[in-house]
Amino acid sequence: MADHIGSRQRQLLELLLENKEGLCIDDMAKALTISRNAVQQHISVLELEGYLQAGELNKTAGRPVRRYVLTEAGINSFPKQYAWFSMLMLGDLKNEIGSEAFQRYMSKLGDNLSQSYKYRFTGKPADERREELLKIMDDLGFKTGSKTDLDSNDPTTIKAYNCIFHDLAQKHNEICQFDIALMTSLLEKDVELVECMAKGSGACCFKILNK
Structure with a gap:
């Protein structure tokens, strides 16, 4: 994951990674046991950096609820093993041909x-x-x-x-x-x-x- 992302922001992104359909601010605050205002601050930073975005507005019996979802940049901020997989694939190809x-x-x-x-x-x-x-x-x-x-x-x-x-x-x-x-x-x-x-x-x- 990108090194400049703080630990609490990392937890928030991990939470959204496990919930691809998105989560509202209240859900994230409850899961991370932090205040709603703290979640909003982290969301503002991560949204500005392009790691997440506001999803559709869900209408409920009460007030409308906005869910937040990971962007492609957010998904790609998690570790990838491209070099390892390329090495594995090329090694197998070389052995084969x-x-x-x-x-x-x-x-x-x-x-x-x-x-x-x-x-x-x-x-x-x-x-x-x-x-x-x-x-x-x-x-x-x-x-x-x-x-x-x-x-x-x-x-x-x-x-x-x-x-x-x-x-x-x-x-x-x-x-x-x-x-x-x-x-x-x-x-x-x-x-x-x-x-x-x-x-x-x-x-x-x-x-x-x-x-």
Whole structure:
């Protein structure tokens, strides 16, 4: 769960997680044994941060009652095991099809992704294609450096300072073929990985080959 959420707010979110249909302020106050005003204050903070929202107004024999429900952000604030599950799934796939086929599969994924970006490269010369690729990689989270980086202006080199699947690549280095295939397809030039963070380097360095 998000670290900045207070303990009482965490309890409130857990309560709503167990009651997906939503709860009114009185129900939450009773369940947490705190005042109605305290619940309202916590709700105001959590609603402002997007973790919950007001649901439908339920009409009863007395006054109308507003229920509060978790948003997608609220649900996603609870722990997820995406990396663990990805590791489990990829490990099983690699065992099932073998390392070489797994490597080809990662290349295919990279090439498939490149197709959605091809329109951004149409008619552009090599230097503009490289700049466009850097923008795409930064959008994906690779962090390709800044203007103060001496290597950032080298037209034959691309450096990425963040491996977006670092843990996975440490276990299955065939995953690096995804990056290579993506770059090769978009630049329409062969690309070689000469330094790799998953193997202990400070950055992933890709060399654009003049072929």
